[in-house]
Amino acid sequence: MIYLDHNATTAIDPAVLEAMLPYLTEYYGNPSSIHSPGRVARTAIDNAREQVAQLVGAHPSQLIFTSGGTEANNLALNSLATHAVGTMCVSTIEHPSVLEPARQWQKKGWQLELVPVDAGGTVQEAVAMKMLQKRPTLISVMMANNETGVIQPIASLAQFAREHGVIMHTDAVQAVGKIAVDFNTTGAHLMSLSAHKMYGPKGVGALIVDKVLDIPPLLFGGGHEKGRRSGTENVAAIVGFGMAAVLARQQLDQRQQHLLALRTRLEATLKTLEGVHIISESAQRLPNTVLIAIPGIEGETLIMSLDAKGIALSSGSACASGDTEPSHVLRAMELDEALARSTLRISVGKDSTQAECDAVIAAIKELRQMRQQLASVAW
Ligand SMILES: Cc1ncc(COP(=O)(O)O)c(C=O)c1O
Incomplete structure (x- = not known):
């Protein structure tokens, strides 16, 4: 074949699989347990957190592991939960995992403004900036589109968003591993990642969150990920994500x-x-x-x-x-x-x-x- x-998905790199296997067999401890098998699993997660953060120039504490890009995008839009009903701007070419939660927020009374693209598939920056001048609560524009591959002007939008006190989210699922991505240079407050688009396993991703933002969780429970995403961690997948990030950075x-x-x-x-x-x-x-x-x-x-x-x-x-x-x-x-x-x-x-x-x-x-x-x- x-x-x-x-852009749909990638095969797991052999080195990623090799890194994951011990955590599916030998090291099966629960990372929340304080005994040594638990501590081995916890160390593996900490290590992977550093590896993924390093790939995108973020601090490990800014990273929340999720079940993939879809959850990261839903969680990013959950930042609206701490605000009174207002306006959010979302580009017309976003992945459904941004557009659909935006529509759910719209049902709860939020105003949804769609940022148009030009005929070549690039977000119309001038229109977006006019929208930002009206100080919506959040803007979400993807870093690169999954269908056309078009890279969007995220850094200038993010800078303008910050100047106007607007939260900027970017879905970087397709960009990371294919082009250089630096969370700080990009300037967005929130950035979504997914492992399976970069030779890691399916079912794991991350949301990078600027330190100034406090995102209410989507999942409540045992308070994992510092209370930001409960649920026993998928240790092997997270380890695989970490290794995929190391390879992406090196190569x-x-x-x-x-x-x-x-x-x-x-x-x-x-x-x-x-x-x-x-x-x-x-x-x-x-x-x-x-x-x-x-x-x-x-x-x-x-x-x-x-x-x-x-x-x-x-x-x-x-x-x-x-x-x-x-x-x-x-x-x-x-x-x-x-x-x-x-x-x-x-x-x-x-x-x-x-x-x-x-x-x-x-x-x-x-x-x-x-x-x-x-x-x-x-x-
Ligand atoms: C741009 C973009 N965002 C988000 C996702 C969803 O990621 P995941 O499959 O990890 O949920 C995809 C997957 O196709 C995507 O291409």
Whole structure:
């Protein structure tokens, strides 16, 4: 199988698995226990907390381990709980784990203002800043979009948000491990991470919280994570997250170069195919993500046809009631309907090869040819 869907998830790195295994077998103590097996588990968590914090330039005490990016995003928006009902601003291209909690807050009386993006998928900074001047309680804009790979102007938004006393959250789930991310330089108050997008295990993530913020928990219980997220810690997964962070930090430059070389190779050839569009081509993007549109073939058909050839990719459209519907991200970009229905996302990973990219290009060419032949028969 050729797997070029790394924005969906990544394989656990062998070194990550190796680090995790003892905590699933030998070191199974409860980190809250004061006996030595408990202390071994506690030390492992402390160590992982430092490793993850170091990857993003945060202080270990600023990190709350969660069950993943979804929980981190929900927890970030829970910062609204300490405020009287007001306004929150959320970009139109956020992941559902930001948009849906925002809608829940809206049901509780909060005003939800959607920050638009331009045709290339970048948040319209001027509009966002006008919104910030009205001093909403919170703004949430992701660091990089999962579908287009477009990197958002977080540092300038965060600086403006701070100047206006607005809490700034950024979902950095897709960015961390692919580009350099520094919590302090970024300037956001809250930042979400997820291990399984960076060769760590699924079901673990973190919210980084600026020291000045006090976020009410979503989960109450034994007071784990200094009372900010109760529940016995998933020690092995947290250890895996820590190791994934160490590797990401050590290998970031070489990974970036490798990813960009593959993306450049893919784009250079795909661009030459008649009718094929590279979406957000001129925007600043993650080095691993290419979103293309192949007009005339619906996204889901593309995915299933490629799957039959042993290639795993994603689409920016999904089948809804028998019809292919463009994603909310492509809709927000006001992409032409026909293009938006026929998108294919290729997201390469650190272990992807040129040969795999070439095989994907060959398969896409073949599908287009088949499609053209069918079209000429139909005529
Ligand atoms: C941008 C973004 N945010 C949040 C999430 C959710 O993360 P998790 O799968 O760890 O809950 C994802 C996962 O697809 C994502 O791409």
